[in-house]
Amino acid sequence: MWIRSLPAGDYLPIADVVDLVAFGPAKMAIGLSDIDEHATQLCAGIAIINAAIESRIKLVGTPCERLQTHPHLLRQTGHRIAIGSETLHDLIPVPFGGRDWLGPRRYADEYAEFGHAPHSVSFCGVMVERTSLLKWLTTASIKAPGLREADVTELILSEKGKNPSVSIDKIVKLVQAKDPLFPRERIRQIAHKMRVEGKRGRPRKNSAE
Numbered sequence: 001m002w003i004r005s006l007p008a009g010d011y012l013p014i015a016d017v018v019d020l021v022a023f024g025p026a027k028m029a030i031g032l033s034d035i036d037e038h039a040t041q042l043c044a045g046i047a048i049i050n051a052a053i054e055s056r057i058k059l060v061g062t063p064c065e066r067l068q069t070h071p072h073l074l075r076q077t078g079h080r081i082a083i084g085s086e087t088l089h090d091l092i093p094v095p096f097g098g099r100d101w102l103g104p105r106r107y108a109d110e111y112a113e114f115g116h117a118p119h120s121v122s123f124c125g126v127m128v129e130r131t132s133l134l135k136w137l138t139t140a141s142i143k144a145p146g147l148r149e150a151d152v153t154e155l156i157l158s159e160k161g162k163n164p165s166v167s168i169d170k171i172v173k174l175v176q177a178k179d180p181l182f183p184r185e186r187i188r189q190i191a192h193k194m195r196v197e198g199k200r201g202r203p204r205k206n207s208a209e
Contacts, residue, residue, distance in 0.1 A: 045093035061123030
């Protein structure tokens, strides 16, 4: 059972929880490229943050910011605190940063321009309260049988009807938004069988052609 794959303690490292949500009890990205693995972890991190915004789980972390001269290092600016939903609305896992870092979404959206700015990281050492996590995962696992493979197939057909060039990554996000524990690789397999294209969908024709 997935519960047995969780480490002991009242608070669990968010990185472990992300891997559990992203890859299941094994918490291993088997057969994925580094980019796909990172994208899957990012989606799982966002799902966890969304659950915390809805008060389904509780997150704690230490306020911090990047060092201006060494942006891969952090300076703590306070003591560990509970991260409230009003704060979480603006946060996202920090791209290519520490796996326990959260930062403002605007820095992630413009990562190439100022993704290493001092305030691009808001919290480090982020952890998930075990009791609330167990309740959330239990609820998700109870609901999971309701999202059958037939439901996934129907969702893909519906999405392809709206956008024939929809990407597999988009399908994965849609399914896991409804059921965070539905196996990502199984979603990809179903999508492939239904002729959904790769990560970026079908290549666009060159406008000069």
